[in-house]
Amino acid sequence: MDPFLQQIQDGGVIGAGGAGFPTYVKLDCQVEWVLANGAECEPLLYKDQVLMQRWAKELFGGMLLAMHQVGASRGVIGIKKKNADTIAVLQASLPDTIELLLMEDVYPAGDEVELVYEATGKRIPSGGLPKDIGVMVNNIESFINVFRAAQGMPVTDTMVTVHGEVRQPYTAWLPVGMSYQQAIDLAGGITCGEFVVVEGGPMMGSVTEDLSQPVTKVSSGLLVLPRESRIARIKTRSEQDLRRIGKAACDQCSMCSSMCPRGLLGYPIKPHLAMRALQVSGTNNLSYALAAQACSGCNLCTMWSCPEGLDPSRVCGTTKRELRDNNQLMSPQQLQAKTTDVHPLREYRGVPTKRLTRRLELAEYALTKAAFVELDKALEADVCQVSIPLSQHIGKPAMAAVKVGDSVAKGQLIGRAVPQALSVSVHASISGKVISVSDVIVIEREK
Structure with a gap:
């Protein structure tokens, strides 16, 4: 392996958000463009702004290293x-080979596909990767x-941003491996009764009570919300219920498809047809179900577009899972053949973040900015135990490189990448x- 890519793999660098794709693989290509995604369009999250304001030189340094590696100009x-x-x-020290793309305050401006289109045209x-058109994309923290x-x-x-019903x-x-409880305690604790925690942003994040x-x-965000909140009600609805309600209540108004960001870019995604697939059977069912395959899961159809309060986004997700399980997914070539021109009204259908919020x-939560806090030594010392998964990314979990009883220092290798x-x-x-050593390595601070 290239020595630089080996450093990135050995350093444990992955996409700091989403599925955590290993960065050394992304850097193993030759492209013209390197894009840093700092749009941060999920409401309440503030981590990218903090990173760009306080670690701009490291961001630039990471981008320049990446550009050199992939041959980008x-x-x-x-x-x-x-x-x-x-x-x-950023402008105060912007390198000559890096420029800023100033974007509108709409959701989902931070979607990789949206960013690539806005930056490069x-x-x-469909079904492809940014490198197919000479582009490599990563988020801000990954470049740092x-x-x-x-x-x-x-x-x-x-x-990480911690927000919502916290003091x-x-x-x-x-620190990686710190519990949600410890992270929320640093915010002064929870200020409501029954709650859920949204892992990530309110639009695309999942919920847990653990x-x-x-x-x-x-991890990018931990948002504590009341269990009776709109977001919690939607995200905790069972799969059986969302499909049953969708089958009974969808009136095929097609607002979900009209406002779909990927659909407006011409990709073959029509959530209303995926909803129709709940209502029919036989050969028609497959043709409608395939309209879900290009869904990005941005959740705009569910949280914004649907007047009936249904969940087209999760229906698309469950439909794609069934298509995959039955080996019925279209090939990238078939998807691309169904791709159409960019919709002429696309620029007028962006959803303003303030209205979405x-x-x-x-x-009410957005009135308080989750400002950066430098954890002092005393607070750091309160983190007396961490549980670090050996798998935090797409691909093979790391192999344990320590055993029970070993003393380790911060930054020491505890899981080795699989050759x-x-x-x-x-x-x-x-x-x-x-x-403890299993698929999770538990380290306890020595007193």
Whole structure:
């Protein structure tokens, strides 16, 4: 493997959000463009703004290293026009080969496909990858981690926003493996009765009530919301209920398809046909079900478009799962053949983030910015135990490189990437003693 790519793999760098795709694989290509996604269009999240404001030089450094590796001549950082303070910081030291793409404050501007189209005027092929059109995309934190890994600093912490029903919302570097409970305690605790925690953003995040779960490299937000909130009600609805209600109540108004961001870009996704597939059987069912395959899961149809309060996004997700299980998915070539021109009204159908925030019933929380907090040594010492999964990314889990009873230092290798496989290394996020080794390595701080 190329020495630089080996450094990135050994440093444990993955996409700091989403599915956590290993970054060393993304960098193993030759492209013209390198894009940094700083749009951050999920309401309440603030981590990307903090990273760009405080670690701009490391962001630039990571992008320049990536550009050199992939042979790119153009670097672009996508950021919303509204973030004037962040833009000023970036412009103060912007390298000549990197430019800013100032984006409208709409959802989902941060979708990879949207960013690529806005930056380059090109569309990623249906079922394809950005590199197919000469583009490599990563998020802000990943580029910072690329820079650090090149300096021999592995990934041990991740930037997370904690917001919602907590006393003091904040954004901070948190050690990988820290429990949700500990992260929420740093925000002063929960301020409502029954609650759920949204892992990620309110639009695309999942929900849990298990506060023992660990923060991972892909964690971006922990949003505490009342169990009776609109977001919680929608996200906790059972699959059986969402399909039963959708089958009975969908009136085929097609608003979900009219407002679908991927559909407006010409990709072959029509959520209303996926909803129709719930109501029919036989050969027609398959043709309608295939209209779900190009869904990105942005959730705009569910949280914004549907006047009946149905869940077309999850119906598309469950339909795609069934198509995959039955080997009925279309090939990339078939998907591309169904792709149409960009809709002439696309630019007028962007959903303003402020209006979306109100629709999500988050406007009151949005009045408080989750400002950056530097965890002092005393607070760090309160994190007396971490549980670090060996699998935090797409691909093979790392192989344990320690045993029970071993003393480890922060940054020490505890999980080794699997050779000749899609895999990255894992490192200790605190110094202490290993007390458990399985698919999760538990480290306890020594007193």
